[in-house]
Amino acid sequence: MSNVLSNTKHQQVLVLGRLGWTLRRIEEGTGVRRETASAYLRAAGIPIRGSGWHGRLPTAVPSGQATAGAGQGDSPAKSKPAIEVITDPPADSKPAIQAITDSRVLPGLPVRPCGSHQTSKCVPYRDFIEESLRKGRNSMAIWQDLVDDHGFSGRYASVYRFVAGMRGEVVDEGHPFIVTAPGQEAQVDYGQGPMVRYPGTGKYRRTRLFVMTLGYSRKAVRLLVWQSGTREWAELHERAFRRLGGAVHVVVLDNLREGVLKPDVYDPDLNPLYRDVLKHYGATALPCRVRDPDRKGKVESAVGHAQRTPLKGMRFESLEEAQAYLDRWEVRWADTRIHGTVKRQVAAMFAEEKPSLLSLPAEPFRYYKFGKRTVAPNGCVEVDGAYYGPPPGHLGRELNVQRDGFHVRILDPKTGELLREHYRIPPGKVRVLPQDKPTRTPPTTVKLLNRAACAGKNIGVVCEQIYAADHVLGVNRMLGVLSLAKKYGAHRVEQACTLALEVGLANYRFLKRYLDKQPEAPVSLRQIDPLIRQLNLYRDLIDRKTQGVSDEHD
Numbered sequence: 001m002s003n004v005l006s007n008t009k010h011q012q013v014l015v016l017g018r019l020g021w022t023l024r025r026i027e028e029g030t031g032v033r034r035e036t037a038s039a040y041l042r043a044a045g046i047p048i049r050g051s052g053w054h055g056r057l058p059t060a061v062p063s064g065q066a067t068a069g070a071g072q073g074d075s076p077a078k079s080k081p082a083i084e085v086i087t088d089p090p091a092d093s094k095p096a097i098q099a100i101t102d103s104r105v106l107p108g109l110p111v112r113p114c115g116s117h118q119t120s121k122c123v124p125y126r127d128f129i130e131e132s133l134r135k136g137r138n139s140m141a142i143w144q145d146l147v148d149d150h151g152f153s154g155r156y157a158s159v160y161r162f163v164a165g166m167r168g169e170v171v172d173e174g175h176p177f178i179v180t181a182p183g184q185e186a187q188v189d190y191g192q193g194p195m196v197r198y199p200g201t202g203k204y205r206r207t208r209l210f211v212m213t214l215g216y217s218r219k220a221v222r223l224l225v226w227q228s229g230t231r232e233w234a235e236l237h238e239r240a241f242r243r244l245g246g247a248v249h250v251v252v253l254d255n256l257r258e259g260v261l262k263p264d265v266y267d268p269d270l271n272p273l274y275r276d277v278l279k280h281y282g283a284t285a286l287p288c289r290v291r292d293p294d295r296k297g298k299v300e301s302a303v304g305h306a307q308r309t310p311l312k313g314m315r316f317e318s319l320e321e322a323q324a325y326l327d328r329w330e331v332r333w334a335d336t337r338i339h340g341t342v343k344r345q346v347a348a349m350f351a352e353e354k355p356s357l358l359s360l361p362a363e364p365f366r367y368y369k370f371g372k373r374t375v376a377p378n379g380c381v382e383v384d385g386a387y388y389g390p391p392p393g394h395l396g397r398e399l400n401v402q403r404d405g406f407h408v409r410i411l412d413p414k415t416g417e418l419l420r421e422h423y424r425i426p427p428g429k430v431r432v433l434p435q436d437k438p439t440r441t442p443p444t445t446v447k448l449l450n451r452a453a454c455a456g457k458n459i460g461v462v463c464e465q466i467y468a469a470d471h472v473l474g475v476n477r478m479l480g481v482l483s484l485a486k487k488y489g490a491h492r493v494e495q496a497c498t499l500a501l502e503v504g505l506a507n508y509r510f511l512k513r514y515l516d517k518q519p520e521a522p523v524s525l526r527q528i529d530p531l532i533r534q535l536n537l538y539r540d541l542i543d544r545k546t547q548g549v550s551d552e553h554d
Contacts (some may be wrong), residue, residue, distance in 0.1 A: 057091035121154035122162035139163040180215035185355030189298035212240040213299040217349035234277040246357025247281040368404040378475035385427025457495035477508040
């Protein structure tokens, strides 16, 4: 025999064999392998109970009779095993099999009377045990809960045996198998990529792994990037669609910031750029519930597959090298594997799914930047130093603004409706559509003119001339004139406005430059002649530069 048992284990195996236990039951009770127990039983001449006995157990002898001679070729039906056994024989005795009828039992063995089919004490608590197993509780914790909360009187061994028999019956609810139609759904997620040498510092840096997995065929597209952002997230979807040769109807994702601005079970607030990119390709985003990653278990598995198999422990000198290595593995191994769930090759299933994908648009998506802007008192929103007019009635409201290299779009924040679209203009200019120009002076502008008139007679006249010349943009310049009155005093600004009216330079720029240079000097034409000449030259230069530019109010 290859394995030598201790004296205690040897006795246990022989006694249990005489009691008619099968080899499987002996292995469960003692921990001795069936092959080893079988060898010891044959050596002792004890018949081995096979699986075809179907529960027939030998009858017990009356109390006080020993069974030492049962090993002399007696059949199990004729043997008369004892009910209880001694584990430690006397020191002066031979290692023979002895039996007595006292109340001691073998330590570590489950108590199961021979020939009886006693019902477990755990049966009344079956529902509670099943629920605890679904939560991941082990048998010790379940036994303690039963004793503390339910008055359970059984031993831990009883719960342990009952739980061991139930584990195959409990179904894990956390991993559902989701079946999707071809071309219907794709799942996307980020994961940690390999270490790649960063060109800016020359040091190794962790990359990000983007994965898109088709729900039907499990075909995956894996892309490596240095960092994540709203535009990068949308561009990765475009690259994945073009690699697949088509788009899907639904994209399942979690609630990361690049895709979802505000998670909600029923109506999540999607990132507008991401939403528009998917709309351009005919797809719709479907965010998962918060803390429910199993809804996109297919892409979670694809991320783990790439991290464990091709990328584990790898380092690359450039991002292009890492992407080429990953693409080669994708074609050679990932696409040709037999998927464990559907038991079919991924490439074969993708060949079936590809005709169901949506066709790609002829033009790529036109990316833009977005943000929020508040309508200023002049009735416009400011974008990169220029002013663009929304429709009337939005003064003081916060509107959504999108901008690219050619256009500025103003949208309603609640409905997403496009309110106005303007061509880009240089900083400092104003663009208001003719239908949006007010037919009368707005009430807020009237109040501003009244404030200027109260500050000083000539201050009010200068502000009226500024508004008449600049209209919408003049509101900001009138506010600038009033700020000068607060800084230098109304009397000094009134003197400067009087001089500005005399020389014909009634504008904010002249007043500010004059007051900054001579805040306390007396007003005289001789002192301001150089300043006037400089301003005239500057105005002529501006006029020459702006020739050929359309009217700023068009």
